[in-house]
Amino acid sequence: MKPITKLHRSLAFAFVCSCILSFNLVDKSEAQTAAKATTDPIEVAALNTIFQRWGISSQDSDSAYQWNTTGDVCSGSAIASVAGVIDIETFNPGIICDCKYNNRSTCHITRLKVMDMGAKVQGGIPEELRNLTYLEYLKLDKNHLTGPLPAFLGNLTKLQVLATAYNSLSGSIPEELGTLKDLVVLSLEYNNFSGALPSQLGNLINLEQIYISSTGLSGEVPSSFSKLLKVKTIFLGNNSLFGPLPMQTGSNLLNIDLSYNELSGSFPPWVTNQNIHVNLIGNNFTFDKSNLSNFKGLGCLQRNFPCNRGTPRYAKFAIKCGDKTMKDSNGDEFEGETYNISAASYFVTDNRKWAVSNAGIFFDRENPSYLQSTVRPIQGGGTLTVAFFQQSRLSPGSLRYYGLGMENGMYTVSLYFAETGFDWAANSWKFLGRRIFDIYIQGALQIKDFEIAKEADGMFKGISKDFKVNVTENYVEIHLFWAGKGTQRIPEDGYYGSSISAIKFSPDFTPTVRGDQTSPSWKRTVLIVGIVVAVTIAISTSVFAIFYIRQRKRKSIFEDEEILSMTPKANIFSYVELRSSTEDFNPKNKLGEGGFGPVYKGKHSDGRDVAVKQLSVVSPQGKRQFVAEISTISAVQHRNLVKLYGCCIEGDKRLLVYEYLENKSLDQALFGNTHLYLDWTTRYAICLGAARGLAYLHEESSPRIVHRDVKASNILLDADLNPKISDFGLAKLYDEKKTHISTRVAGTIGYLAPEYAMRGHLTEKADVFGFGVVALEVLSGRPNTDYSNLVSEKIYLLEWAWNLRENHRELELVDRKLKEFNESEAHRLIGVALLCTQASPTLRPSMSRVVAMLAGDIEVGEVTYKPGYLTDWQFNDIISTQASSSTSTFVPNSGMKADSSPPIDVTQPVLNDSIVQAR
Incomplete structure (x- = not known):
C-alpha cells in the first residue's frame, strides 16, 4: 500500500453541499x-x-x-x-x-x-x-x-x-x-x-x-x-x-x-x-x-524519489515553513518556504534539496493562502525567535515535506509548532477551537492526534518535537495528516487542519558530503581526524581499563538502586529466587520453548504457580529501559491476556515471570496428545476471547500494542479453557527502531501476513491475519500446514479452505472429531477467517470488528476475492520451508522499498460492549 496522501473535508464539504442545494425560505x-x-x-x-x-x-x-x-x-x-x-x-x-x-x-x-x-x-x-x-x-x-x-x-x-x-x-x-x-x-x-x-x-x-x-x-x-x-x-x-x-x-x-x-x-x-x-x-x-x-x-517526486539516489549531496536542511528565510539564535539558517500552495500542488527547490506538497481544500475561504499569521508575541521556542512562530503553514488535508539527495544514516528531525489560530482566552468561537492532526516520518506514525495547544500547555506558545529517523534510500518524508478531528465547523476563514512553523533535519553522524557535492578534501579531513581519534581511544583504553573494572561493580549497585526507585515500579525477582522455584530450571519443569526462550513451571514462595521465561535473545536495551518496558507491559491487563508479574535482571540474565495456566497452549490442545476435548461451544468461545484480547491490545491498551506473532502456541488456556494471549509486547524489547517498518520480521511461518513476510510492513493488520489462520485451525482441528496429508490440495489449510469455499462445501472444514456443531456459527467463523486473511491489509477488518462479527452484533462482510498469494510461488515457497522451531526471523530484501502507508485504515474500529465486557 502506498502512503496515504488524501484530504479530509467532512466539515467544509457540508458547506459546499448546502450551497449547491439551498432552499428558499417560505413565509x-x-x-x-x-x-x-x-x-x-x-x-x-x-x-x-x-x-x-x-x-x-x-x-x-x-x-x-x-x-x-x-x-x-x-x-x-x-x-x-x-x-x-x-x-x-x-x-x-x-x-x-x-x-x-x-x-x-x-x-x-x-x-x-x-x-x-x-x-x-x-x-x-x-x-x-x-x-x-x-x-x-x-x-x-x-x-x-x-x-x-x-x-x-x-x-x-x-x-x-x-x-x-x-x-x-x-x-x-x-x-x-x-x-x-x-x-x-x-x-x-x-x-x-x-x-x-x-x-x-x-x-x-x-x-x-x-x-x-x-x-x-x-x-x-x-x-x-x-x-x-x-x-x-x-x-x-x-x-x-x-x-x-x-x-x-x-x-x-x-x-x-x-x-x-x-x-x-x-x-x-x-x-x-x-x-x-x-x-x-x-x-x-x-x-x-x-x-x-x-x-x-516533479521528476524528483516520482516513485522512489530518483534525484541523487546513490549519489547524495546533502546531510542537513532547515525550512521556515510558510515564510521568508530566517536565522535562529545560534545563527543557523532556515530557508524560506514562501511558495503559493494550493489545493493540489507541490514545490521543489532549485537545488533539489527539499520539496513540499499539499492535497487539501479550504471550501470556506476565498483565494486561500494556506497560511496562518499573528502579530502577538510567542512564548518559548528554544533557539527559535518569536518571528519563527508568527506565521505558519496550514493545510486542511495532507501536508508533506521531503528532503532529497540526503546521505544515508541516522538523523534528528525537529518540528516546531505554535497554536495561533485559536485563542482559549478569547470570548468568541475561537475559544472552542481545537487543532488535532497526525505526524508521520518515513511513513511511520510518530504521534497520533497531536494537539499543539495541549502539548504546549496553551495558545501562542512555541514548542518543538524531536524524532530519530534512519535514512536508507537518500530521502526523508515528513507528513502532517489532518484526519478531520478537532474543530471542524468554523464560521469563517477555515482555521482547521495541520499547522507547522519550521523544520530542522540534522545528522547524528559525521557527514561525508558538504554542500552541493561530495568533497574529497572533506573526506581526507575526516580520515585524519578519525586516525587521531582512534589513537587517542587506544591510549585512553589502556589508562582507564583498571578504573573501569573497579567501577563496574559500583555502577551495577547504583543501577539496581535506581531501578528499585522507578515509577511505575516493576516487580523485581531475584535470580536465586527463580532458580529455587523452578528447581534450578529442571528439565522436568520445562513447559515449552518459544522464540524468546524456554519456559519453566515454578512454585513461588507465596504458594502461587508461575511460569518463568528465560529470555535467550539478547536485548539491546539497558537495565533501566528493560524494566521500564516490563512495567508498561505488566500494566496492560485484560481477562484474555496472560498476566506478567515481573522480571529478573541480574548481570546479563533476563527472565520474565508470568501467571501459570494449567491447560497450556491452544496448539497442544488442538494438535498434541492431550486429554482435552474441545467441543464446538468451547472452540467458538476461544476464538471470540482471543479476538477480544487482540482488540484490546490494538485499540484500548496504553500503549497500543501490535503482537507480531499471533499463533496457536501463543494462546494459552486456563482451568476453564478461557483463552489468554501470551508474549504480547516482547517484540518491542528487541526492535531498536520501534517503527512499523521493521528490518527484522519477528513472527512464525504460516501465520505471517504477506506484506509483513515479504516487505517488513507491520501494522495491527498483521495480527488480524494471524488470527484468521488460528481461527481456521480451531475450526478444523489441524495445523495451517500438514505435510503428512496425502491429498495435495489439503496440505495448506488456507488453500484448502478457499477451494471448499469456491465449491460451496466450506462446512467440510469442520473438525470431524466434533460430535456436533452450530452450522450458523461455523459459517460465521469461516467468513471471518477468510476476511482476516485477505492479501491486502486494507481489506482485513479491525479486531474490534472481528469481535462484533463473531458476537453477532454485525453481519460478516462478504468475501469476494481469493487472495493472490495462494497462487504466488514465493508465498508457497515461504510456507513450505516451515521449520520445527516455533518462531523464525526473516530479513526482507533490502532492495525492496517497504510500504510506508500510514496506519490509518478505513476498516474502522468498533469499540463496543462486546470488547469492554471482557476486561
Whole structure:
C-alpha cells in the first residue's frame, strides 16, 4: 500500500453541499400549509425501517443521535422553511422535506444526512433507501457501513449530492451511478472498493466535484472523463490507477490530485493549463524537454524519489515553513518556504534539496493562502525567535515535506509548532477551537492526534518535537495528516487542519558530503581526524581499563538502586529466587520453548504457580529501559491476556515471570496428545476471547500494542479453557527502531501476513491475519500446514479452505472429531477467517470488528476475492520451508522499498460492549 496522501473535508464539504442545494425560505402561510401536508407513506415506512435498523429514534435520549422531526416525518424543522439545518451539528441524523407536491398536500423527503455516527450505523446500505425516490441529497459519511455500494442508487435520479466517504464499503463502484445526470458532487473516498472506475461516470454531465481517493481502485482513468466539461475538482489519489491521463478535459477544471498512483506516459496539453492546480507526485510519468519547464522538479517526486539516489549531496536542511528565510539564535539558517500552495500542488527547490506538497481544500475561504499569521508575541521556542512562530503553514488535508539527495544514516528531525489560530482566552468561537492532526516520518506514525495547544500547555506558545529517523534510500518524508478531528465547523476563514512553523533535519553522524557535492578534501579531513581519534581511544583504553573494572561493580549497585526507585515500579525477582522455584530450571519443569526462550513451571514462595521465561535473545536495551518496558507491559491487563508479574535482571540474565495456566497452549490442545476435548461451544468461545484480547491490545491498551506473532502456541488456556494471549509486547524489547517498518520480521511461518513476510510492513493488520489462520485451525482441528496429508490440495489449510469455499462445501472444514456443531456459527467463523486473511491489509477488518462479527452484533462482510498469494510461488515457497522451531526471523530484501502507508485504515474500529465486557 502506498502512503496515504488524501484530504479530509467532512466539515467544509457540508458547506459546499448546502450551497449547491439551498432552499428558499417560505413565509408563514406556506409553513402553515406545509403543516397540513402529509408525507408519502411509502417514504415514511422506508425511513422508519432504515432508522430502526440503526437504532435511531426521534425520542432518543442521546442528543447526539436525535433527528429533527416529531410526530409526522416531515414536520418541525424538517420542512424546507428551515432549509440547511441538517448541515450543522444541531441535528444528526436529519432530513429535509419539500411539501409543495399535489397542491401542497404531499411532502417528499429530499435530503437525508446520517454521518459521523460510528458503530451505531453499520452493516450494508439498507435496501429501503431505494424508496426515497425524491432524494436530492444523500450524505452517509463517517459511519461503519460495509458491503457493496448498491446499484439501486442509480435509480435515485434526482440526486445532486451523493456522499458515502469514510466507511468500509467494498466491491466495485456500480456502473448504474452513470444514470445520475443531475449529480453535482460524488464523494466515495476512504472505502475498500476494488476494480476500475466505471466509464459510465463520464455520463454525469453536471458533475463538478469527484472525490474517490484512497479506495483501492485500479485500472486506467476512463477516457470518458473527458466529457465532464463542468468538473472543477477531481481527487483520485492514493489508488492503483495506471496508464496515461485522458487526452482532454473540461476547461473548468481547477484542482486535480492524482498523486501516489501508478500513472505513466507523457502529459496531455490540458495538464499544462496555468489555471489548474495539479498534484501528480508518486507516479511514473515520462519527462522530456517539452514538459520539464511546466513541471519543474516533479521528476524528483516520482516513485522512489530518483534525484541523487546513490549519489547524495546533502546531510542537513532547515525550512521556515510558510515564510521568508530566517536565522535562529545560534545563527543557523532556515530557508524560506514562501511558495503559493494550493489545493493540489507541490514545490521543489532549485537545488533539489527539499520539496513540499499539499492535497487539501479550504471550501470556506476565498483565494486561500494556506497560511496562518499573528502579530502577538510567542512564548518559548528554544533557539527559535518569536518571528519563527508568527506565521505558519496550514493545510486542511495532507501536508508533506521531503528532503532529497540526503546521505544515508541516522538523523534528528525537529518540528516546531505554535497554536495561533485559536485563542482559549478569547470570548468568541475561537475559544472552542481545537487543532488535532497526525505526524508521520518515513511513513511511520510518530504521534497520533497531536494537539499543539495541549502539548504546549496553551495558545501562542512555541514548542518543538524531536524524532530519530534512519535514512536508507537518500530521502526523508515528513507528513502532517489532518484526519478531520478537532474543530471542524468554523464560521469563517477555515482555521482547521495541520499547522507547522519550521523544520530542522540534522545528522547524528559525521557527514561525508558538504554542500552541493561530495568533497574529497572533506573526506581526507575526516580520515585524519578519525586516525587521531582512534589513537587517542587506544591510549585512553589502556589508562582507564583498571578504573573501569573497579567501577563496574559500583555502577551495577547504583543501577539496581535506581531501578528499585522507578515509577511505575516493576516487580523485581531475584535470580536465586527463580532458580529455587523452578528447581534450578529442571528439565522436568520445562513447559515449552518459544522464540524468546524456554519456559519453566515454578512454585513461588507465596504458594502461587508461575511460569518463568528465560529470555535467550539478547536485548539491546539497558537495565533501566528493560524494566521500564516490563512495567508498561505488566500494566496492560485484560481477562484474555496472560498476566506478567515481573522480571529478573541480574548481570546479563533476563527472565520474565508470568501467571501459570494449567491447560497450556491452544496448539497442544488442538494438535498434541492431550486429554482435552474441545467441543464446538468451547472452540467458538476461544476464538471470540482471543479476538477480544487482540482488540484490546490494538485499540484500548496504553500503549497500543501490535503482537507480531499471533499463533496457536501463543494462546494459552486456563482451568476453564478461557483463552489468554501470551508474549504480547516482547517484540518491542528487541526492535531498536520501534517503527512499523521493521528490518527484522519477528513472527512464525504460516501465520505471517504477506506484506509483513515479504516487505517488513507491520501494522495491527498483521495480527488480524494471524488470527484468521488460528481461527481456521480451531475450526478444523489441524495445523495451517500438514505435510503428512496425502491429498495435495489439503496440505495448506488456507488453500484448502478457499477451494471448499469456491465449491460451496466450506462446512467440510469442520473438525470431524466434533460430535456436533452450530452450522450458523461455523459459517460465521469461516467468513471471518477468510476476511482476516485477505492479501491486502486494507481489506482485513479491525479486531474490534472481528469481535462484533463473531458476537453477532454485525453481519460478516462478504468475501469476494481469493487472495493472490495462494497462487504466488514465493508465498508457497515461504510456507513450505516451515521449520520445527516455533518462531523464525526473516530479513526482507533490502532492495525492496517497504510500504510506508500510514496506519490509518478505513476498516474502522468498533469499540463496543462486546470488547469492554471482557476486561
